[in-house]
Amino acid sequence: MRTGKEYLKSLNDGRTVILDGEVVGNVLEHPAFAKVARTMSELFDIAADPANGMQFHSEEINGPANRTFAAPRTQEELVLRRQAIETWAKHTHGWVGRSPDHVGTFFAAFGSHPGVFADEERDFAGNVERYYKKVLAENLYLSYAIIPPQVSRATTASGWEGEYLQVGVVRETEEGIIVRGSQMLATGAAIADEVFVTCIKPLGPDDVDFAVSFAVPVATDGLKLYCRRPFTPAATSDFDYPPDQPLRRARRTGGLR
16 A cells, blocks of 8 residues: 555656745645645555554455545445544544545445446446546545636526636547636645546536536646645644643633633
8 A cells, every 4th residue: 555655755746736826846845735745644654554454455456455445335344444534533633624535435435336327328337436446546645626616606607708617528539528627625636646526516408518527637737726825834833732731821811712
């Protein structure tokens, strides 16, 4: 299984991350991303250590896998998967709301019943199953971009002025689809491996060009990530208080806040 060191090494891949109008050369060297990337590397190291019970032999890929990315097939496997997720959550004390198990759970669910995606013309079920196994085999950290630009809540993308404000299909080729547009709230994408692009907003009959779901590596040519202004560079401490400070403040104020 991939270790934290291997994860960190993979982030310096030429991805285009833009913050405050400037391109971030290497996320591992930028104060907005360096610390959280190292936190993620700790999670991968925890999962890779057999002593922590997060690793198991997957028959689906015939190799070691991370339980948080696996589709549970029995009640026992469901319990073990929940315990694995708890192991990560306890390490971050719940402060990483979009840790790799978040979107990984989507594909564990998709992979548990790919027949839902079956289509007479295209092998969507096969695509889902293959990608689920890819996530499992490569121990990938996925983010997702699921909200269209807030142009108008009165209509869907087909009713907006301008072409492809929301991600949509420009044309289809023998190798796949060509898409253009933007999508929002890919939390963690700057330090993820791949981005799952889809749409949570209900679509209408005229929105067929925007009814797409696909995953791409963050370093894909033409993909740009525009990040919100981060809190980390302005932080004065890794924690609000040193370990002994809450008790001291309680004595001074008469109670904990």
